[in-house]
Amino acid sequence: MTDHALALTASQAAAAIGRGELDPGQLFDLYRSRAAGERLGAFTWVAEAAPAAATGGALGGVPLAVKDLFCTEGVPSQSGSRILEGYRPPYTATVVERLARAGAPLLGKTNQDEFAMGSSNENSAFGPVLNPWDQTRVPGGSSGGSAAAVAGGLAPWALGTDTGGSIRQPAALCGIVGLKPTYGAASRYGMIAFASSLDQAGPLTRDVTDAALLLSHMVGEPDPRDCTSLRFPEPIVMPSRTDLRGLRLGVPAELSGEGIEPGVLAAFEATLEVARALGADVEPCALPHAPHALAAYYVLAPAECSSNLARFDGVRFGYRSPDAADLLAMYESTRHDGFGAEVKRRIMLGTFALSSGYYDAYYGRAQRVRTKIATDFAAAFERFDFVVMPTSPCVAFELGAKTADPYAMYANDFLAVPASLAGIPAMSIPNGFAAPPGGGTPLPVGFQLAGPAFSENRMLDAAFALEQALGFDGSSIRA
Amino acid sequence: MIDRDTVLHVARLARLALTEDEIGRMVGELGAVLEHIETIAALDLEGVAPTSHVVEVSNALRDDVPEPSLPREQILAAAPSVAGDGFAVPSPQA
Numbered sequence: 001m002t003d004h005a006l007a008l009t010a011s012q013a014a015a016a017i018g019r020g021e022l023d024p025g026q027l028f029d030l031y032r033s034r035a036a037g038e039r040l041g042a043f044t045w046v047a048e049a050a051p052a053a054a055t056g057g058a059l060g061g062v063p064l065a066v067k068d069l070f071c072t073e074g075v076p077s078q079s080g081s082r083i084l085e086g087y088r089p090p091y092t093a094t095v096v097e098r099l100a101r102a103g104a105p106l107l108g109k110t111n112q113d114e115f116a117m118g119s120s121n122e123n124s125a126f127g128p129v130l131n132p133w134d135q136t137r138v139p140g141g142s143s144g145g146s147a148a149a150v151a152g153g154l155a156p157w158a159l160g161t162d163t164g165g166s167i168r169q170p171a172a173l174c175g176i177v178g179l180k181p182t183y184g185a186a187s188r189y190g191m192i193a194f195a196s197s198l199d200q201a202g203p204l205t206r207d208v209t210d211a212a213l214l215l216s217h218m219v220g221e222p223d224p225r226d227c228t229s230l231r232f233p234e235p236i237v238m239p240s241r242t243d244l245r246g247l248r249l250g251v252p253a254e255l256s257g258e259g260i261e262p263g264v265l266a267a268f269e270a271t272l273e274v275a276r277a278l279g280a281d282v283e284p285c286a287l288p289h290a291p292h293a294l295a296a297y298y299v300l301a302p303a304e305c306s307s308n309l310a311r312f313d314g315v316r317f318g319y320r321s322p323d324a325a326d327l328l329a330m331y332e333s334t335r336h337d338g339f340g341a342e343v344k345r346r347i348m349l350g351t352f353a354l355s356s357g358y359y360d361a362y363y364g365r366a367q368r369v370r371t372k373i374a375t376d377f378a379a380a381f382e383r384f385d386f387v388v389m390p391t392s393p394c395v396a397f398e399l400g401a402k403t404a405d406p407y408a409m410y411a412n413d414f415l416a417v418p419a420s421l422a423g424i425p426a427m428s429i430p431n432g433f434a435a436p437p438g439g440g441t442p443l444p445v446g447f448q449l450a451g452p453a454f455s456e457n458r459m460l461d462a463a464f465a466l467e468q469a470l471g472f473d474g475s476s477i478r479a
Numbered sequence: 480m481i482d483r484d485t486v487l488h489v490a491r492l493a494r495l496a497l498t499e500d501e502i503g504r505m506v507g508e509l510g511a512v513l514e515h516i517e518t519i520a521a522l523d524l525e526g527v528a529p530t531s532h533v534v535e536v537s538n539a540l541r542d543d544v545p546e547p548s549l550p551r552e553q554i555l556a557a558a559p560s561v562a563g564d565g566f567a568v569p570s571p572q573a
Binding site: 453 | 485513518534557558
């Protein structure tokens with residue numbers, strides 16, 4: 001049963017369980033042993049056994065890998081940080097709870113960049129994650145463990161979070177599907193916060209159908225424990241569309257040319273042809289402020305993180321520096337010892353941007369740029385159903401290749417952050433392969449769609465039609 | 480514009496101790512990142528309202544009904560140091 005069960009997508013497995021052809025306990029054990037014995041660094045904790053109440057529900061008991069930053073009661077939830085090493089929260093994040101109730105029990109916690117700050121998963125206090133396609137390369141980040149677990153066949157599906165591309169970019173680099181929902185669609189309660197106006201939970205899956213299925217159990221009624229969570233206006237339905245007739249796709253010149261590897265661009269353009277062949281109307285569109293999104297993002301996200309991470313002070317949970325003389329020294333050395341280099345950099349950047357005398361020039365301006373970006377998208381959506389672009393400007397790069405220059409790492413996010421700032425849904429689907437610059441084995445490329453708020457159903461349908469036409473096979477196992 | 484004094488001032492605001500080596504690196508790295516961020520200084524943003532929330536919503540209020548909080552001992556169990564029924568910290572003026 002092993003090879004057969006591993007080849008099933010999560011939706012296929014759930015259906016097989018429903019028909020009585022697959023035993024959910026055996027499925028859990030199969031993935032449990034794969035996750036426990038993995039060598040990609042994808043997991044930081046693996047369940048001993050399926051929770052007794054985990055089977056049943058619409059999802060039937062198909063195990064779920066969950067990014068470390070989701071609080072899970074009694075289970076290490078460390079957000080990739082030394083400052084939370086060994087922390088076991090007294091409660092569970094709403095989306096994890098909802099999915100468990102729907103029949104997706106917790107398989108394990110996945111490695112991530114510390115506090116979700118990074119694009120390569122090299123910022124984790126618990127070591128890097130390796131890309132299952134080429135273990136000398138990064139899986140992307142910050143949900144790198146979740147992406148590698150799904151791509152490597154260590155989990156049927158996974159939960160990640162996206163602040164400025166942290167679901168979509170690793171999905172692209174690992175050849176899987178990643179969806180960032182509309183801001184507010186999924187509850188943030190129990191997610192260890194990075195940048196609260198941007199953070200959003202979403203699925204990382206082998207195919208588009210799995211993304212729809214997982215998402216359908218994440219959204220719905222607002223969570224009374226998250227005042228920014230919203231009622232999703234309609235149920236998420238399983239995608240079924242096989243053509244794109246009548247759909248208008250806008251290709252922003254600002255996000256489909258400069259700064260993108262030639263192989264990635266060629267794969268993107270080939271898929272635009274596929275979209276045309278499926279009946280879509282593909283035209284250029286303008287997002288004039290998109291080139292400034294990265295700069296605005298790297299003011300706003302660090303500013304929010306500097307505020308959110310103030311709670312890690314050695315008083316209520318996590319690490320405390322053992323030998324501080326007074327209270328202030330305790331705060332300062334706890335945070336010095338507990339945070340990694342990138343987190344310190346962003347706290348410093350954000351504190352600077354919010355500090356007296358600089359607030360208007362940085363934070364205030366960045367919030368205005370954000371408004372312009374949202375307005376650009378709104379104008380584009382008057383003419384187009386979706387805006388499409390590559391997900392990542394590059395294929396998976398080698399470990400260590402971009403760690404010396406912080407901004408070179410940040411630049412990986414420039415195709416992902418515009419949708420984040422606008423709060424709109426966006427997803428990445430596998431778009432074939434491209435050789436890295438300088439040659440070598442071809443690596444996965446992602447194709448990104450972004451749509452208006454709450455357009456997830458239509459977006460999943462369009463992505464499904466493209467997926468079928470591109471002939472992507474979600475069953476490959478690589479680790 | 481980012482010099483050693485700025486780094487020390489911001490680190491104090493952030494309650495973050497830095498080693499000499501880290502101070503030096505922050506001066507260079509923050510300066511380099513801010514240079515990229517400066518590009519937004521040239522934009523004409525006159526009359527543009529800052530984003531306060533990305534999706535248009537009015538207040539989200541739940542019913543004003545008291546609910547139990549997590550038990551105190553469960554919260555204290557996660558603390559690095561406890562005294563009685565509270566968190567213990569070093570004295571501010573030790």
